[in-house]
Amino acid sequence: MISERMLNLTVIGGLLAVALAALVLDQPFTITLATRVAILSLAAVGLNIALGLGGLVSFGHAAFFGIGGYAMGILAYHAQTYTPLDLGLFTVAGTKSMPVIWLVAMVLSALAALLIGLLALRTSGVYFIMITLAFAQMFYYFTLSWSAYGGEDGLSIYIRNGFPGLNTLVPIQFFGICFVILCAALYLFHRLEHAPFGLALGSARQAPMRVETVGLSPMRLRLVAFVLSGAITGLAGALFADLNRFVSPTMFSWHMSGELIVLIILGGVARLIGPVIGAVLFVVLEHYLGGMTEFWKIWLGVILLLIVLFARGGVAGLLSPRKVGHD
């Protein structure tokens, strides 16, 4: 049993320490694994705003992850082929600049979250799950047949996009970018959770009637949460594509949506550090168990089952049970 603050610092510090140790020991692949953890964590921190704080079980967050990925892929593709990107009314040039790509990825995923949210948030429970899933699957099948950008083969980007002043091809530098963004997102999550918005959103999850009778609209609170959530997951998608230098429709697949939910449940729903713990477990299992057996997900399933049955608060809940109340 350790304090929540201690747990948060240990996990985040641990991730940084692993990457730095790998740098010293000249293990670039381990740095890549740590980067993968940071990016999956970021995607799940995004989902945790909707799922953890808002109680919105979105089974379609792959939509935003994929939109982020394709925003990166398409912009970089046009930059590397020196072809203009035709947007109907006008054309723009592609770009290899990460900040521009991130901005486009976040704006597009926020817009998609707004549209999906406007429709999906009219429902709740299993219908919400199904509608969000359906939207993500629409994107999946669309990109599967979108031959201009590789269709089911996906799109390779030969050189990682650039960030002013850094050499992103050096693994530790790209890790640094992802790590800083993850920390910023965690800080944002922390502020949101304790801000007036977080109180209203959490109350709308627990007692929507109450929120209405004090004059607030649960629907609007959820919509804003869903848009913020989508934008952060979209940013993670752009980084994920840059990590792999490859985008394909699998980023939109329902497996991806499911994995993000699994990460949060493993780590601890609505817990700040939950997504990071979940991502660490997931990547470690994927890498080490995956090296031993093709069927590693069976063991992931067993762990998930144990957590759901015996430790509802996830690993974060086991290590640092949530204290309630305040001073």
Place this chain on the structure above:
Amino acid sequence: MTEPILETRGLTKSFGALVAGDDISIDLRKGEIHAIIGPNGAGKSTLIQMICGGLKPDAGQVRLMGRDVTGDSTASRARAGLGRTFQISALAMENSVLQNAMLGAMGALDHPWRFWRPVLARSDLRDRAEACLDRAGLLELRSRRVADLSHGERRQLELAVALTLQPRAFVMDEPMAGLGAGGSARMTEVLDALRAEAPILLVEHDMDAVFALADRISVLVYGRVIATGSVGEIRANAAVREAYLGEDA
């Protein structure tokens, strides 16, 4: 006569063949407690939901301070000054007592689109919330989680959250339900003092409390108001005794 604070005109609602509200016209005037009584299934909950916005009436109007609010959402009626308490507590169970009260203060004083500063550091909201908790006798328990409160304490918190709104009219759904004799007596005292601030439409099963508090009583049976009058008039009314109080007339 001055305009009633809250008024229903001919509210009607049926669910299939069941008429839960039949031409209900009642009003709530400044400074009074108007109790609605009636046997189970008389349509009291339906009436409350039509007044507060959970149910749309088939016909009729709800007027708040002279304005027709029948088409308004629950949230906008709350902003217009309707303060409701629930029969079965609708509180954020994982949150603290203070957080629940501060939600009410946020609804009354501000908007929720603030994403950065901690809500507990908002002294304006906190002062309003703590003052209302104090009045409801809950200030000591402010950092307690609602899930850990007793049933009676939750009823007190229901009241405190409604107080934070400083509404123009209260609509209370069985505030005495599940309170022991002592709790019921304390709640009666609080409501007695409250009517000077804003009138109360009180739906209540506890007849002792109703007779002690009400300035007027309306009796609802099968969705119809069969009588409205003072405590004495209602006690003496033969139709009421037959239909509801269970005595042979």
